[in-house]
Amino acid sequence: MGRRTGTRRVGIADVALKAGVSHATVSRVMNGNFTVDPAIAQRVRDAAAELNYQPNPVGRSLALGKTDTIGIVVPDLANPTFQAILRGLSMAAAQDGYRVLIADSSEVSSEEAILAGEARRRCDGLVLCAPRMGDAELEELAPSLHPMVLINRSTTETRVPSLEVDYSQGVQELAEHLVGLGHTSIAFLAGPARSASNRARMAGLDKFRAAHPGVELRMLEGGSSFETGHEAVDEVLASGATGVLAFNDLVAMGLLSGLHERGVRVPEDISLTGFDDIPFARYTTPPLTTAAVPITELGERAWHSLRALIRNAEAPDEETTFQPRLEIRGSTGPAGT
């Protein structure tokens, strides 16, 4: 039995009483059902307005079996990439009258399943963003999460729409760009080990390596934050590389700042690339050469897929891959002598 706070909220019953009609009629009027006598309808509307009646969404949800809410699970809300996805998702969903509920797993992959399940139950659908969990677990979880769309991951057993970025291709293009500038010693400052997008980059670099036997390519341990980049300065310098591919723009910015502190000139001494093209990338000094991913659009598209799923209940199971676009700016230049 629901507890009541001091002054009870005005409910449909109050309106019905005031207008001298039944609950049902009030409901019909509120939902624009036209099988109601215009005079009575007006009386109901007046009563509702006077009492400032606002339907209780929870009761409505229970009766309707929908909440007009979707959930999103991200590994780390501090990451601008996920923020941008969230924003795109939220804006697009809002257009259709949906709100978004957020769940941050804080990179703890064991929490993801629980968070996702909980969020899914509260909502009409779910966006699972770059989950860190293993393939097997994801596969097993997927059916119970429907309707859901995946970002930067995909499943094979279950049909789940997924939106992916071709990190492999993007990082290859960046590497090619460096080679084109004459760099023959390149370092890759990697991302989080559990990240699928990092694995994709690795795969891309394997291909690159095969295509360019003459280029020396070193892999450096890393992460996904400023700090990672900033702390990697020594390692990068020790590697002797003249071209550095950072995991993402954040890492690149941290590294850029560290190099600057050391008096290492970019791009004269070292060329540096990021990934994602976050808004900040074009405002660093020098502006960052990067692979642009339409991140906000990714969130928007995620909503469109999810919406289709929610409406049709049948999957329009698409698998979209976004191609990053090379964005050449000032942080890369010809290899020094």
Added chain:
Amino acid sequence: MGRRTGTRRVGIADVALKAGVSHATVSRVMNGNFTVDPAIAQRVRDAAAELNYQPNPVGRSLALGKTDTIGIVVPDLANPTFQAILRGLSMAAAQDGYRVLIADSSEVSSEEAILAGEARRRCDGLVLCAPRMGDAELEELAPSLHPMVLINRSTTETRVPSLEVDYSQGVQELAEHLVGLGHTSIAFLAGPARSASNRARMAGLDKFRAAHPGVELRMLEGGSSFETGHEAVDEVLASGATGVLAFNDLVAMGLLSGLHERGVRVPEDISLTGFDDIPFARYTTPPLTTAAVPITELGERAWHSLRALIRNAEAPDEETTFQPRLEIRGSTGPAGT
């Protein structure tokens, strides 16, 4: 009558049937009510596990009169400041088992009341972040939104806990810092007109002006984004100021980038300050002198206030003001000759 999708979700009734007990008993077991025979409780748990039963949160919410969800309304989710507040809020609320629902008003102040009301009805509480609406409207709206906490705004009639940043003090300190470096011609690149925090900065600068009659202080129209800063380069140069106070770090970064493109050296030719100390601020070249606001903590504290409100139902009506801390970095230096 709720519509049923093909395969109905497993409900409490299914578990009750399987365990051979009543709904009530299942509910008791699921909620850790110990007035249940251990043997029966185990049978219920087994049945629940076997059916993979998960209580429906909507039904639960209706019965309990709470949703374990709070809402936040922000003017612009693209702004790192609001992102950080959201993050702090979300993390803190998650600790207590609450989730957060987001609503972005896209700086459209007329939408705020509707969004806020809607969000509030869906949730157990609301955080209204830097609302753009007028004082009168805010005052009128406040009672219907309880429990709620305000960020960067406050009310006088209604008692609403509010968390504010002393922008006035912060901007004065930044200005003093410039004066201390010998700058006598200063420009303020203002923020959005509707922003209360911008008005606070203005007020602070009025005080500053009164205290330093000898210093020339110009006000320049602006905004809150990179672009604003970037586009303001000409105006700033035309003003002849050697010290520039940007509305926030974003604007400062845009301006910094623009100045750099023009070959203007920072801080040798122009000293530049931001505001907020977003994570990016320390990684620009040169690193940004700014007034540090513990933004994430702001979100965290917002949750603590809101939690108190939700629990006590009686307001611990605090009015907290955060003092920004001057963060002197490389973007400010002695005034040139």
Added chain:
DNA sequence: GAATCCTGAGAAAGCGTTTTCTCGAAACGT
């Protein structure tokens, strides 16, 4: 051994809606 207390579990009410079902009255056709 009977009256009383306690324990544990089922029945049912309630949370606030929507929607089906039902039925009286008005409108229509012959």
Added chain:
DNA sequence: ACGTTTCGAGAAAACGCTTTCTCAGGATTC
């Protein structure tokens, strides 16, 4: 004028849960 359809609105069921109320049966007491 009577039977049939249509229309509009109320009664009630349903959504899925929690919790009060109620009561049967075993334990306790004198």
